[in-house]
Each structure stands twice: as C-alpha cells, then as structure tokens.
Amino acid sequence: MNIEVTRAGSALVVKVSGELDLSTSPVFRDKIEEELKHFESFRHLILDLGETSFIDSSGLGVILGRFKSISQRGGKMIAVNVPPHLEKLFALSGLLKIMTICPTAQDALNTL
Amino acid sequence: MNIEVTRAGSALVVKVSGELDLSTSPVFRDKIEEELKHFESFRHLILDLGETSFIDSSGLGVILGRFKSISQRGGKMIAVNVPPHLEKLFALSGLLKIMTICPTAQDALNTL
C-alpha cells in the first residue's frame, strides 16, 4: 500500500494505492492521524480510492476510525473514485449510511 | 497463454501472450504444426514475444521443436519483440546461436 497526501483548502485529500488490510491499515491510520494532529486547519477528509485494489473489514475499520476523528472536528469525510466492488463492501458494512461518496475529488470539494 | 496467428507472404507470424510452460506449450506446438500442415506455402516463422510474460525450458523446448520443423522446410525462424529477461534465457540455452532475433516483425519480414 502507498499513501499520497495533498491539501485542498480545509480538506486533506488522501489517495490510497494498493491493498488496505490488517497488515497495512496501521500505516494508513497513523499517517492520517499525524496529518490531522499537525494541521489543525483541516476539517474534512477526502479519501481517493481510485487506485485501491483491495479492502477488507480491517481496512473498513480504520476508515470508520478516521470518520470518527473527522466527525469530532466537525468535519466531513467523503470517499471518491470508489470502484464498484468496494462500493458493495461499503454498503454491506453500513459505512455507506454515514459516509458520503462522490464521483471525483473535485465534486467532493464542491460540496464542502 | 493465448496465440494469435497472422500471415505475411511466405511467413507465419505467431504472437504468444502469457506464459509458455509445460502446461501451455503443447497448445503452442499443436497450433503451429497445424498451420504449417494446412498451408504448404509458409516457409518462415516469425515469433512475436512482446506479450510473452514467461518462458522456461519446457517452453524453449517447443520453440526449438518449431525451429526444426521450419528448418526442414528450408525456412527461417525469427523471434521479435523479445523482452530482456527472455533474451537472457535464449542466450543461456544456446537458442540464440541458431535463431535470429529482430527488433520488430517488420524488420524480420524485411530480412526474408
């Protein structure tokens, strides 16, 4: 797994490539928590899953955890470029009910 | 493995995609022998390895076998688009000594 972080106004844009499972999700969690700690100005998190090849319940767990961090700051978390097989997982897990999905990062930024 | 056969004058151009090993090489052998049997007009064989991801000694064996069939007809066999790791195998096996390598199928056709 590889994580690319960019900043767009009050939003942190996180692009995950590769697989998010038990072995890689701690890296994902720590990277985002570190950014949120250092930059108090971020309120929102945009999660770009366009290059994410795999997520299981361990990966969904750390995504849910970041949703909670962001909600505590009064921000929104939006997933973008979500491949169909991952959208199915999001639906099954109930994450779709609490998290917004947008086609692209630009669409997500427009809603903030 | 997938085999794509096209005809260019007196040459049969065979493009192999995927892996050529013990389990796939009989298909490769039979396909080429069948073409050679049906079309007496073919004298030469151009082997396009641009999409070939793997070859081992079983695969080299059937390539050598086709070289022999073609030589018996008085034709030439030329390998084209050979990736570096396959060229190393060709060198180690001695096949480079008897078989010609050209950059592209067009280059190969020009030498015939």
Place this chain on the structure above:
Amino acid sequence: MKTNYLRVEFPSLPENISLSRVIVASFAAQLDFTLSELEEIRVAVSEAVSNCVIHGYRDTTGEIRLELAIKDGTLEIVVIDYGCGIDDLALARTPAYSTDPERMGLGLVFMESFMDEMTIESEPGKGTRVVMKKNPERGKDHDKPGD
C-alpha cells in the same frame, strides 16, 4: 470434471494475509469464476486468515493451515488455527459483534455473504476451523480448455 487441491501452512504474521489472498485467487482461477466472484473470495479468505492472526493467536504467533480444493466444480476453502478458539459461536456470528473494541465485527458476516456456504467449528483452547464453499455463477457445464 477437474479435481485439484492445495494445502498450505504458514505462521500467523500479518504480511502472510496478502500472500494467502494471492494463493487462493490463483487457485480459484482454475475454475470459471468472474472477476467479481474472485474479489469476493479474496475478501472471505482475508477475513478468515485475519481472524486467526488477530483472535486465534492474539499476541503470539502460531501456525495457520489453509486447505483448498476443487471438487465437482466447487471451490472449498478450509482455514484452520490452533489458537484460543471461540467460546460462543452463535454470539461470534452476530453481525457487528467483536471481542475487540477496535474492530467492526464484520469478518464472519462478509464470509457468509460472499461464499455460498460457511461453517465454523471451534473448541476453546484448541482452535478454530472455518469451511467455506463457492460455485462459479457461470455454471458447471463450463470447463477450462487445456486440461
């Protein structure tokens, strides 16, 4: 009809979870599964093997055994650990139930949803054995060439 098997043993290290997905997906590709079905199989295996790592062996490292078989066109996956076992199987299978507050309790739900059949046997202190089966949607009348 094709028959094949693959038995694998490895230590319960997190980096072996992705390895187990690769192994199962490559084996399963010998049947005529769609890409979407292979994706479901990858998730199910990932959940079962992760459970051995996280719950079965917790802070220790033990051995995980993966038994794959193709029988009458059906893929069978058995995942075994010799770890702590499960006290209350019915409770464990409850959606969103987890003994770990950090986790979602969705592993067994995903395995059930993504496979045609899923059974668990467990003995506290002895370990856990999960059996999952799946048939390609495209039916049994479709065998791969070259066999």
Place this chain on the structure above:
Amino acid sequence: MKTNYLRVEFPSLPENISLSRVIVASFAAQLDFTLSELEEIRVAVSEAVSNCVIHGYRDTTGEIRLELAIKDGTLEIVVIDYGCGIDDLALARTPAYSTDPERMGLGLVFMESFMDEMTIESEPGKGTRVVMKKNPERGKDHDKPGD
C-alpha cells in the same frame, strides 16, 4: 531480520506449475529482490516443479511438496517429490542431458544459474529433493517497512 515460511502440498498436475510460480514469487517479494531476480526465481521454481511432474511422477499423479523459507535475509526453496528418483545425479546435472528425447536437458542448468546455491538429493524409487537458495543482490541491510 525477518523470518517466515510457507509449506505447500499439491498434486503433480501441469496447471499447478504456474500456481507454484505465483506462490513463490509472492513469498519472495517479502525480500528486496529486483524484478529481474524474481524472474530468475520464477524460472528456477518452474523447472524444479516441472521435473517432479514430468520425470518424478511421469504418467502417474503424485504429491509435490514446496517448502519456502526466509532466514537471515535469504530465500530458501525446497522442492520435493516422492516419485521415481534419479539414478545418476552427476549425469542428470550434465548440461543438455535428458532422459526424455523431447526435452532440452536445461532445467537443472537454469536452476543452478539462477539461484545462488542448488543441491539435489535423490533416492531411486523414493523420490527427489532439490534445495535452492538466493540472496537479494541489493544486500541484507535493507528490510521492508511495516514489519
């Protein structure tokens, strides 16, 4: 320094040769091999497993055992069959020697060339065991993150 292992058993079917390459390449990727080294490993394993299928078990189907280990930064691959065995090991290792007129006699040569170490033990009627080792060129001081 990372330590890991993977033990695999499967029947000597030709379609399992590509499976064994996938398994070994995924396991080996836990060390810092270059793509070119991984390619060499894939060829060496393919040769060893093909030999079990073609020579060890010939017209029968038997079991092949693949034992992979990472020890002190070195990849170790053991390929075992319980087939016919090899009468004359020195002769078998001669380049271009094959008991099968259709084959090139290059399998053992490739295994030797592509791996740092290669040893064979064989007992006629009992089977054959090939041990191969390879170290990443990029050296031992380079461990992967996330372990």
